[in-house]
Amino acid sequence: MREKSREFKYRREDFGDLPVKPEHLTIYLNFGKDRVEGTNCLEMTAQGPMNELKLDATDLEILQVDWVSLSSPASPLAREGVPLSYVHDTAKNKLVVQMPHRLEEGERFCIRTQSVCFPSDHILEGIYKDTTPPGAPQQYMSQCQQWGFQRILPILDDCRAKCTMTTTLEGDRGYTHLITNGNISRDTNPEGKPVPKAHDPSRQVITYENPVPMAPYLFIACAGTWEELADHVSYKSGKSVRLEYLVPPGSAEGARVPMEILKDSVLWVARTQDYEYTGDTYRTLTMNKSNFGGMENVGNTTIVTDAALIDEHTLDQSLLYAHAVIVHEFEHNQCGSETTMETPFDVWLNEAYTVDVERQYMASRFDPSFIRLQQVESIRNPLLGPLALEDGGHVGRIVREGFNDPDELIDGVTYVKAAEVIRMLRLVLGEEHFSAGKSLYFERYRHGNANTQQFFQCFEEVSGASLDQFRRVWLHTMGYPRVSAHGRYDPQARQYRMVFTQELREGQEPFHLPVVIALVDSRGKDMDDTCRVVRLRDKETEVLLENVESAPAFPSLNRDYSFYGTFHHSGATREELALQTRLDPNLYNRVNAMRQLTDAERVRLLTHHDATVEPQWLALYGEVLEEEDMSHSLKAFFLRIDEQPLDRAYCIWYPELVAAREKLMKAVNGRYRDRLLEKFTRLDTYTLKDSSSPTEGIEARLLKQVLLDLIVVDDTRESHDLIVSHLRSATTANDRVAALLALNRSSARERRSILEEFYSRWHGHLSAYANYLRVVSSGTQEDVFHMIEEESRRPTFDITQPTWCRALYLPMALNNKKLWTEEGIQWVADSVVKLASVNATTASRLLNTFQHVGRLRADLKGRVRKALEHIVSQVPFEVSPTIHGQARAYLNHG
Numbered sequence: 001m002r003e004k005s006r007e008f009k010y011r012r013e014d015f016g017d018l019p020v021k022p023e024h025l026t027i028y029l030n031f032g033k034d035r036v037e038g039t040n041c042l043e044m045t046a047q048g049p050m051n052e053l054k055l056d057a058t059d060l061e062i063l064q065v066d067w068v069s070l071s072s073p074a075s076p077l078a079r080e081g082v083p084l085s086y087v088h089d090t091a092k093n094k095l096v097v098q099m100p101h102r103l104e105e106g107e108r109f110c111i112r113t114q115s116v117c118f119p120s121d122h123i124l125e126g127i128y129k130d131t132t133p134p135g136a137p138q139q140y141m142s143q144c145q146q147w148g149f150q151r152i153l154p155i156l157d158d159c160r161a162k163c164t165m166t167t168t169l170e171g172d173r174g175y176t177h178l179i180t181n182g183n184i185s186r187d188t189n190p191e192g193k194p195v196p197k198a199h200d201p202s203r204q205v206i207t208y209e210n211p212v213p214m215a216p217y218l219f220i221a222c223a224g225t226w227e228e229l230a231d232h233v234s235y236k237s238g239k240s241v242r243l244e245y246l247v248p249p250g251s252a253e254g255a256r257v258p259m260e261i262l263k264d265s266v267l268w269v270a271r272t273q274d275y276e277y278t279g280d281t282y283r284t285l286t287m288n289k290s291n292f293g294g295m296e297n298v299g300n301t302t303i304v305t306d307a308a309l310i311d312e313h314t315l316d317q318s319l320l321y322a323h324a325v326i327v328h329e330f331e332h333n334q335c336g337s338e339t340t341m342e343t344p345f346d347v348w349l350n351e352a353y354t355v356d357v358e359r360q361y362m363a364s365r366f367d368p369s370f371i372r373l374q375q376v377e378s379i380r381n382p383l384l385g386p387l388a389l390e391d392g393g394h395v396g397r398i399v400r401e402g403f404n405d406p407d408e409l410i411d412g413v414t415y416v417k418a419a420e421v422i423r424m425l426r427l428v429l430g431e432e433h434f435s436a437g438k439s440l441y442f443e444r445y446r447h448g449n450a451n452t453q454q455f456f457q458c459f460e461e462v463s464g465a466s467l468d469q470f471r472r473v474w475l476h477t478m479g480y481p482r483v484s485a486h487g488r489y490d491p492q493a494r495q496y497r498m499v500f501t502q503e504l505r506e507g508q509e510p511f512h513l514p515v516v517i518a519l520v521d522s523r524g525k526d527m528d529d530t531c532r533v534v535r536l537r538d539k540e541t542e543v544l545l546e547n548v549e550s551a552p553a554f555p556s557l558n559r560d561y562s563f564y565g566t567f568h569h570s571g572a573t574r575e576e577l578a579l580q581t582r583l584d585p586n587l588y589n590r591v592n593a594m595r596q597l598t599d600a601e602r603v604r605l606l607t608h609h610d611a612t613v614e615p616q617w618l619a620l621y622g623e624v625l626e627e628e629d630m631s632h633s634l635k636a637f638f639l640r641i642d643e644q645p646l647d648r649a650y651c652i653w654y655p656e657l658v659a660a661r662e663k664l665m666k667a668v669n670g671r672y673r674d675r676l677l678e679k680f681t682r683l684d685t686y687t688l689k690d691s692s693s694p695t696e697g698i699e700a701r702l703l704k705q706v707l708l709d710l711i712v713v714d715d716t717r718e719s720h721d722l723i724v725s726h727l728r729s730a731t732t733a734n735d736r737v738a739a740l741l742a743l744n745r746s747s748a749r750e751r752r753s754i755l756e757e758f759y760s761r762w763h764g765h766l767s768a769y770a771n772y773l774r775v776v777s778s779g780t781q782e783d784v785f786h787m788i789e790e791e792s793r794r795p796t797f798d799i800t801q802p803t804w805c806r807a808l809y810l811p812m813a814l815n816n817k818k819l820w821t822e823e824g825i826q827w828v829a830d831s832v833v834k835l836a837s838v839n840a841t842t843a844s845r846l847l848n849t850f851q852h853v854g855r856l857r858a859d860l861k862g863r864v865r866k867a868l869e870h871i872v873s874q875v876p877f878e879v880s881p882t883i884h885g886q887a888r889a890y891l892n893h894g
């Protein structure tokens, strides 16, 4: 039993020095109908005297372990061996092998293991069963990060255990591909394809040589049936790389756009990141089942099919995601595969830096303000965004104290907060020093491992700056900075004086953080020499801008969300914010000024039952609505009324926030419905000028959806007709799904029959079905829980398919209107219990709904505590340490 606060199964001290240095692996994997037999010859050098060796081995059947002589020209697979005694500790997942004699430091030796693994259809780690195409042999996929290799073969499953390998795969001759890391051996497979097995033509074999030392978490071994789309890309240096997409049979067409994005990404990375791919082939494999979007496996990136293929069912969010994930996984060649984190505690290094590169790519391919607004949305995501996670008070430290399952490290802290830290590092150091620092880092640790300290040391060396405070506070504390500022112009001294204050808890060290500021004049221009990066390191920082000729119209502060945290300009008047909404040349700050005004309205509605929406706010809203010279995406962000407040104190007033948003939207609808309708009708998203460019029209569709939601919030017959007509006219997935979402929130009488029609049309397609399931789970009518239950019972639904599982269960976690009811809270508890043993990743995300239990108001708190107690009792630690620990931690905190 576990008492008190959450205990960690793994802490940093569990990652001591390795007892051996792995040199080379010679592997044979034989894919059967329901099992994979494996032989692993591990050549190693002892790092000290040793009598036994502990290898990691999870859910493996160990058949034999041999001592194999090194002095033979034959492959270690074929050499005579001397059996060794061993103990397989299945509780600790260790294979303890007795050495035949005491080994001395520096002694090179080889042991050979023979084992079997039994791939699962829902434990998506190691080799697992993926969806098999009709008529093909069982499809096998693999996922090794973090500890999947030990589910395939005994190994030292450690990021530092990098070594070269020779891998032979055997499988049914019906497979189109047998894939692992490295280059295909031309000695055994002269045509670069599997060859029939000697004496058994029903089987085929292929051998790969992987000459670059690689960490086990990057291993891939899969056998499958794919259709191939091939192309190539040529660097300026003359080097050419073959690019392959392996996709489900019959869907190669869906890989054409991704292939173009990949080609663009490879060349962009070369140009901007000084990195050229070193292998001959870069392959992308689609996998139907995965809890992650994608995984870099050194030359064999896997991407979940739903995100990898772009076709008529791809939503715009997924299209943006496709760009991001393609460049992200490719960048991992440099950051991750060549220069590897030392332990899982440094996983943030691999990811945050890679996300930062991905974001630069996105900003270069789309409108940068649009991209930054989107990024800040991910920071503010109420379920999984890092601000919400940190408000929960359970996670937030980028370098963790410990973990129960390495999958816990794959969260908004690692991917979003940590990426913001890299962005801030660039602002603090300036582009030049940042660039020199990262070059030094990749040069120094190429083909090796690096930890957090070593990463920062590179930046300190090139800049001469101390990053001690920056690193200590950003990486090792939970919580985000809360900064406020006020400023004043002194006409006599021609000075603008600003004071920034960090709100700190007793004994808390201030953050070292950058704030981008400028003074803006009444024509909407930055005043001369006032735009700069201010670096805060203390509780209070005074900034003096000299030679300011006249009073600014307003100061534009914290541009583009310069630092991760909350910022409040305490001196800003409504008039100044209205001016800033109209005039700030920084588009992010324009939107944010409007949000602050909306937030003031929202808070009034939250705290005063009979409050109505102020006419000044409505008038400004109308002004923005009519502004012609504005990009579609910017206008969409301006007009969309969020449910979530800026003032985080109110973030957990869920039912009240739903009501306040509806009141704001209805006020806009009441005043401007005709204008909204006219704009909706005029904005043509149906005609596609260039159908080969799926990104065309993304921003228009985003705006069209915002307009639609504002128009139909009145739930009238006219609105129902508009939804249906939009649905029937739509030519893209995004418009169709937007219409269906609106329909399922409406009281339209044809709602269920139309949804049923789309179920019939879409359930045969992986992504289309997922889109349909998201619509179901986003409904706000009385029958929504009944509908989810019905969907989960359909024969077409497969709960072990993670894409569908996520799509049916997770949207409800953000569906505040239905969730914070007695029925909704019970539904979360039951669903978490149900999913815990099937898909712990989705269950854990759903459970995040309750992360703020301690701050909820009394009535909700009581119900949520009961729900959490139910989860703790129904999901024992042994079934899922992650879910059990998470629920218990919420209870202990609340």
Ligand SMILES: [Zn+2]
Binding pocket: 328, 332, 350, 351, 354
């Ligand atoms: Zn990554």
